[in-house]
Amino acid sequence: MKPKVLLNKVSFWCVTAVTSAALMQSIAPVTANEVKIPTEVTDLGKDTYKKYCSPCHGEEGKGDGPVARSMLPKPRDFTRGAYKFRTTPSGSLPTDEDIYRTVSFGVPNSTMIPWDILTEEQRASVIPVLKSFSEAFEVRKPDAPVEVGLRVRPTEKCLAEGKKIYEEKLECWKCHGIEGRGDGPSAAEQEDDFGFPIKPFDFTTGKFKGGNSPQDVYLRFTTGLNGTPMPSFAKELTDEERWCLTYYVMSLIKPEETKK
């Protein structure tokens, strides 16, 4: 091989490597993993909590801040360690990333806004403060996140199976209603662990509280919502059935309702 050709080849590969590395840097998503979540309560965390969280969640995390009275759903009481949106099994404490996700993205259909006005560092610093309110974090450890099974395709057969589960097997309609409007026969009497009335979710609005992707909806069936009557169906449904139910529930979204 001539030296010139060799040089060409080497330079080509060098350039390719450099560009791909640069691309990787810019494409790599900014996830919760990249933010360093402190393990100890910091001054920044205390200040951020006092300024932005305590008006609703209360100085001691009991969900009894000055503005909380007029709110429904009520702000979360952190003293029990019951967090709704998790990737861990039913009843388990959330991972730090789960809390970070809820703080960053907020909870639609409630007064919890996405706290993207805060810096990532500020959002991460609140997490140890929230955990310090509950003795549950001292006596228990969060379980490993559940495995999300391979996603199946939303075929008509799959949707039909989802409908069957919704209406016959799990009787989801008893709370969420046949049309998914959250108006089932047992809907009115539901209470959360703290004794406040709680409304079953209205699927037609399409603003899923734990996130709008199929995987988020799938996780809600699998993990349940701690502190609420919504149970986990991890023992009842196979992986495929949960995906079918996910697609069926998402098919209940009514476009005209989402604009309200």
Added chain:
Amino acid sequence: MKLIYVLSVLFAFLCCNLISSKDILADSKYSETEVPDGGTIIGNVKYMGELAAVGLNLYRDWELSDTSKTTSEKLICSKVNSGLKNAVVSLKDITQGKKKIIPAIHPIIDQQNNYFIPHVIAIVSGTTVDFLNGDEQMHNIHTRSTRNQPFNFGTTYKQRISKKFDYPEIIKITCDLHKNAYAWIVVLDHPYFDATDRNGYFEICDIPPGTYTFQVWHEELGTLEKEVTVHPKETTTIEFVYSQN
């Protein structure tokens, strides 16, 4: 050389395991010993208050299906001797005593006709409880606890869920689909306890001689305490009375 290396790694691993298991059991004050001359306590829990509204079936003369009749399980009291069912009698602050026997056959809490059966169970820490669904409809099992991991599982007909309770706590179990269904699990870290039967009787045996505080817990009436001296190889009779208010 290789063997020594492998052995040392194994040893380190075992040490780690021992340390971590000690950590978990650190707060359990109870230790097991032989009790050769244990005494027995038998007794009765009574409720002397009025039972006017309790157990009253408003729909007695109506022709309704069984599920729509509402009866309360809060206070179940025998008409013969006012004995109170579903109270849990236990020794308070006992540090040494007989061996904790964790039942190999799991105690069962079944859901039948929208009720939990039994309504109250008392177990020693470390026991696994099986939750069944005996109804041909959907139920859920929702516990509220702090030390033991809470859970909330939806169950269909014939589903069985096993859960282990490791720490002493009084846990309420509900079914959110049927509001009048709930049950209690009383977890204790020593084996000296008993739940009263339908006439309010209980029996606790093999207690090391000495003076102890006995405690009785009832979901509606709260707790009562009484100091009793246990004599070796003798049976002592005690009585707890819940008066009205």
